[in-house]
Structures are given as C-alpha cells and as structure tokens.
Amino acid sequence: MTEAPRGTAVPLQAARRFSVAPMIDWTDRHCRYLHRLLTRHGLLFTEMITTGAVLHGDAARHLRFDPVEQPVALQLGGSDPADLAAATRLGEAYGYDEINLNVGCPSDRVQSGRFGACLMAEPDLVADCVRAMRAATDKPVTVKCRIGIDDQDIEESLDRFADTVVEAGIAALYVHARKAWLQGLSPKENRTIPPLNYERVYRLKRRLSHLPMMINGGIETFHEIGNHLEHMDGVMLGRAVYHNPMMLAEVDERLFGQAPSGLTLAEVMRAMADYAETQLSEGTRLNNIARHMLGLANGRPGARQFRQILSVDACKPKAGPEVFIHALAVVEDRAEAAAS
CATH class of the missing domain: 1.20.120.1460 (Four Helix Bundle (Hemerythrin (Met), subunit A))
Structure with a gap:
C-alpha cells in the first residue's frame, strides 16, 4: 500500500509560488487528493462554491476535505457581504488555509447571481465583501480576478479595482491575464478567445510590489512558468495540469527546490x-x-x-x-x- 501524502509544512505564502486553479466541476476533493499525491508543496483550490450552496445546501458535502490536501484554499462565489462572511466562518471552521473570492468566472449562471467576473464593474462592492470576509476570519482573504471585462479600459479599470481591494485588506491577488467578455462569448470561449496580456499583469505587480500576486491563464510548460516567475510571486495553472496531472510530480523539485514526490x-x-x-x-x-x-x-x-x-x-x-x-x-x- 502506498502511503497517503501528509500535510506539508510549507508556509502558505511560499505555497502560492505554484497553485492549481479552481475549476468548476473539476477541482473537487477527489481531484485534490490525486494532485496532493503528486505535489506536497503547491497550493490547491476548491472549485468555486457559491454562498447559497454553503449556507442553504449541504455544507458538509461542499466543504469537507481530507487534511492531507493542505494547504488548500476555499474559493467562494457571491456578492452579499453578510452571506460571504457567514460562508467564510464555515470555511475557517472546516480548516481551509485561505478564503478566496471569485471575481473572474464569466458563466451565465454566475452573472445572473451577480457574482464572478461581472463584479469587476463594482470594485466598491467587492471591497465591502472583502472587509466582511476579513472580519469573519483570521485566515488570509484573497481575490481572483480578470484584467477587465467587456469594454473596460484595462489600464484605468484594473488599477482602480486592484487599489480598491488592496485598501480593503486582501492578502494576495490572483490575476487571469485575459479580459472576460460577458456579452457575446460563452464561458468556454472566454478561456481561449480573449487575448492573453501578461505584460499588463506584470505592470500591475510592479506598481503594487508589496502585494503577493500570482498570474494565471494559458500557462502550460515549466519554461513558461520560469519566465513568469521573473516578474510575479507565483503562477497558477488549470487545465494544463488537470489534463496532464503527472506534470505535478515535477513541481516540488523544479519550483520549490525540494525532493520530488517520486511516485511512479x-x-x-x-x-x-x-x-x-x-x-x-x-x-x-x-x-x-x-x-x-x-x-x-x-x-x-x-x-x-x-x-x-x-x-x-x-x-x-x-x-x-x-x-x-x-x-x-x-x-x-x-x-x-x-x-x-
């Protein structure tokens, strides 16, 4: 019998050097258990879980996880500060290491609920949500966003959004280096059609150099990861590692300077x-x-x-x-x- 992985002692901020992106219907607890077998040091995320599912559904089904998955972040979807605070308290009680607010998902059902990427048009509301979440937990509260939505000017609007959530006290920011087009593109198309703009994320990081900031979007190889780490504090990969999970077996050695999992x-x-x-x-x-x-x-x-x-x-x-x-x-x- 192969021994199950044990929780890693790597600090959360160090673990953010490499994270597996939250992916709806994919990064559930079974997926995370598999991924933790392969990397003991990277940060894992839940799929996005709405406040409604947590507060009015089966909270245990959505939130329970095996401690061997740690460090693991809970990503919440919502726009009501009180609901997000309540869901955050539950997340802390279940033992999550970080609570993340989704401000990047472009799906229709997310927009209809007034959360996800559409919230990039309401930075003051996002700030209110962050403050409520921070008041509900001692765990780090973070945000994952896009560089903009629809016809927003990605220079002015992204700076304003970032400054507003930084003032609200986020511990870190994860930025998907694409716009989300909420009108005219499907969620699947939003993953590939809007052009990647890594340079815009790099500029944001240079301006907010004190803030831990991770980049996401279209990253597939360790060579690309290395290039991004010259500018950013961490990288986040999604579908590349989901479809080729054995890539994770190289993460600990190549990105953390630690012994690889060594699992065949x-x-x-x-x-x-x-x-x-x-x-x-x-x-x-x-x-x-x-x-x-x-x-x-x-x-x-x-x-x-x-x-x-x-x-x-x-x-x-x-x-x-x-x-x-x-x-x-x-x-x-x-x-x-x-x-x-």
Whole structure:
C-alpha cells in the first residue's frame, strides 16, 4: 500500500509560488487528493462554491476535505457581504488555509447571481465583501480576478479595482491575464478567445510590489512558468495540469527546490485504489474519482485504452478499485511489449 501524502509544512505564502486553479466541476476533493499525491508543496483550490450552496445546501458535502490536501484554499462565489462572511466562518471552521473570492468566472449562471467576473464593474462592492470576509476570519482573504471585462479600459479599470481591494485588506491577488467578455462569448470561449496580456499583469505587480500576486491563464510548460516567475510571486495553472496531472510530480523539485514526490504511475494508481476503497465504503461512486485520472497515462503506450477503462468500466454498477489496477496493467503490458 502506498502511503497517503501528509500535510506539508510549507508556509502558505511560499505555497502560492505554484497553485492549481479552481475549476468548476473539476477541482473537487477527489481531484485534490490525486494532485496532493503528486505535489506536497503547491497550493490547491476548491472549485468555486457559491454562498447559497454553503449556507442553504449541504455544507458538509461542499466543504469537507481530507487534511492531507493542505494547504488548500476555499474559493467562494457571491456578492452579499453578510452571506460571504457567514460562508467564510464555515470555511475557517472546516480548516481551509485561505478564503478566496471569485471575481473572474464569466458563466451565465454566475452573472445572473451577480457574482464572478461581472463584479469587476463594482470594485466598491467587492471591497465591502472583502472587509466582511476579513472580519469573519483570521485566515488570509484573497481575490481572483480578470484584467477587465467587456469594454473596460484595462489600464484605468484594473488599477482602480486592484487599489480598491488592496485598501480593503486582501492578502494576495490572483490575476487571469485575459479580459472576460460577458456579452457575446460563452464561458468556454472566454478561456481561449480573449487575448492573453501578461505584460499588463506584470505592470500591475510592479506598481503594487508589496502585494503577493500570482498570474494565471494559458500557462502550460515549466519554461513558461520560469519566465513568469521573473516578474510575479507565483503562477497558477488549470487545465494544463488537470489534463496532464503527472506534470505535478515535477513541481516540488523544479519550483520549490525540494525532493520530488517520486511516485511512479504504478504507485499513484495503487494509492488511488486504496483511496477509492475507503471512499466507496462511504457511498462515493468510483467514476467520481476515476474521471480526474484520465490523463495520468498521457504519452505512454496504452494511454487510450487506459482512458477508456477508466471512463467506461468505472461507471458500471459495483465498479471497484480493481478498475484502476486493470487500467494500470494495460499500460504496464504495453510498455513491456514495447521494450521486448
């Protein structure tokens, strides 16, 4: 049995050097457990969780996590200061290391609830939210935003937004280096069509040099990460590591100067099988875990069949951890055949 990861002692501010972005429907607790197997030092985020879900839904389902995931940040979506304060208190009670306010999500359902990227047009309201959140916790309160929305002038509007939330007392700022076009582009299109403008984020960091600031958007390689770290305090990657999670196995050594996790694909798969066995006994369905593991064998012989097994067999009634071992065996058999 592969030993589960233990919580890292790396300070939160140091962990922000590399973080995995909050991704709706993706970065749930099962995804984070997998990611923590691979990096012990990076900062992990929940998916965005609305204040309504936390305060009026099943709070335990949304907020519970395994302590081995730490350091982990809770990202909240909302625009009512009182609700955000209440949700922040719950987040602190569950043990999150940081509470982050989403001011970047461009989805229609987020706009209709008056939170996410549309709040970039209301920096004073965001500041009120930050103050209420800070009053509710001793944990760091941070914001994740875009460089602007729609027809905003990204020079004047981003500076005003940043200055306003800094005055409200944020501990750090995460900036996705794209505008969000709330009119005319879908959420998917907003991830790729608005042009990246890293230089604008660099200028913001130079102007607010005292504020820990991380950059996000379109970053895919360690070479790109290194370039950004010449200007920023940290980088945040999303889909690049979700679709190729074994990239995380290099993070501790390359970005933190620490020993890598050293886990092989076989060790990761066996650790996840052990994890799945425990989760299944608590009512979790195997496919809810397996769906985050599809990219683990990318680039290896048998990767397509590996994905197929995890996608199809994990959905079958009474599917258990043996599905993970079967998928691993396919890759190992193909590797052995290729070597002979």
